[in-house]
Amino acid sequence: MDFEVEIKENRYLSGRTWLLKFISPQLAKNSKGGNFLMIKTSESYDPMGRRAFAVADVRGDEVWIYYDVVGRGTKLLSQKKIGETLRVFGPLGKGLFSYEGKKHLLIGGGVGLAGLTLFGKELRDMDKEVVFVYGARSREFLSMKGWLEEEGFDFILFTDDGSEGRKGLVTEVLKDFGKEWKISACGPKAMLRALKKETEKTGHKLYLSLEERMACGWGVCLGCVVRTPSGSYKRVCYEGPVFEANGVLL
Numbered sequence: 001m002d003f004e005v006e007i008k009e010n011r012y013l014s015g016r017t018w019l020l021k022f023i024s025p026q027l028a029k030n031s032k033g034g035n036f037l038m039i040k041t042s043e044s045y046d047p048m049g050r051r052a053f054a055v056a057d058v059r060g061d062e063v064w065i066y067y068d069v070v071g072r073g074t075k076l077l078s079q080k081k082i083g084e085t086l087r088v089f090g091p092l093g094k095g096l097f098s099y100e101g102k103k104h105l106l107i108g109g110g111v112g113l114a115g116l117t118l119f120g121k122e123l124r125d126m127d128k129e130v131v132f133v134y135g136a137r138s139r140e141f142l143s144m145k146g147w148l149e150e151e152g153f154d155f156i157l158f159t160d161d162g163s164e165g166r167k168g169l170v171t172e173v174l175k176d177f178g179k180e181w182k183i184s185a186c187g188p189k190a191m192l193r194a195l196k197k198e199t200e201k202t203g204h205k206l207y208l209s210l211e212e213r214m215a216c217g218w219g220v221c222l223g224c225v226v227r228t229p230s231g232s233y234k235r236v237c238y239e240g241p242v243f244e245a246n247g248v249l250l
């Protein structure tokens with residue numbers, strides 16, 4: 001489960017997002033939509049621990065990760081060069097998305113879209129109808145738009161400032177899609193909370209991929225727990241990262 005992989009590409013896209021591609025036949029073969037990986041970003045203990053990233057795409061033996069540079073770990077990752085190696089643990093996560101239903105609306109906020117893209121390809125391979133909704137604060141932060149275009153998916157863009165796509169919040173899209181559309185979402189917690197609140201009114205079935213901060217990534221440290229309505233706790237890394245929205249408190 002712990003692999004040393006060779007970097008094939010690691011390049012800046014736009015906003016604060018980078019695209020990392022590495023070779024790993026085993027991870028490429030065994031990763032499913034919703035799975036994530038724990039990547040060691042430094043050879044030393046600074047920063048401690050590994051960082052979690054969604055498996056965004058798989059092409060042959062290549063695994064693709066889209067990541068935002070937000071702190072020391074991701075800064076170090078962005079400095080890695082082609083041909084260098086990385087230690088990668090995974091694929092992780094037992095609770096994955098639901099493939100039930102014919103119509104799927106996949107809603108991603110910022111780099112959260114990376115948590116949905118491989119799942120979207122799986123749904124398409126199963127002949128399901130898939131529409132992506134991709135929101136960000138402004139045009140430059142829609143860094144994965146190229147992936148959606150290249151893959152030929154139908155998609156709707158939103159930006160907070162209206163610099164591209166529709167101006168406003170992704171929640172507005174719900175009124176355009178009937179309850180037969182299953183919704184899967186990944187992104188900032190505020191967006192997930194808003195979607196949960198809205199779908200409680202509209203009656204859409206909603207699945208959320210959570211990105212709590214993680215230390216171990218495999219169920220041991222309890223650093224990533226979320227509360228459930230019954231008062232118990234679930235580990236996002238182990239029982240998740242995907243949960244039915246009414247099964248967790250955000």
Ligand SMILES: Cc1cc2nc3c(=O)[nH]c(=O)nc-3n(C[C@H](O)[C@H](O)[C@H](O)COP(=O)(O)OP(=O)(O)OC[C@H]3O[C@@H](n4cnc5c(N)ncnc54)[C@H](O)[C@@H]3O)c2cc1C
Nearest residue numbers: 036051052053054067068070071072073074114211212213
């Ligand atoms: C299951 C899972 C999948 C993820 N997938 C992706 C992905 O595909 N692409 C991607 O860019 N990021 C993803 N993340 C988030 C990513 O793990 C963090 O951004 C990364 O660990 C930050 O490391 P750092 O050392 O650069 O930042 P740190 O120095 O650790 O933190 C910098 C800042 O970011 C905040 N931060 C760190 N981690 C998180 C988090 N999980 N949620 C909210 N704020 C955080 C900190 O509070 C701090 O303000 C995922 C997280 C999880 C748990």
Ligand code: FES
Nearest residue numbers: 217219221222237
């Ligand atoms: S990150 Fe350690 S239990 Fe989830």
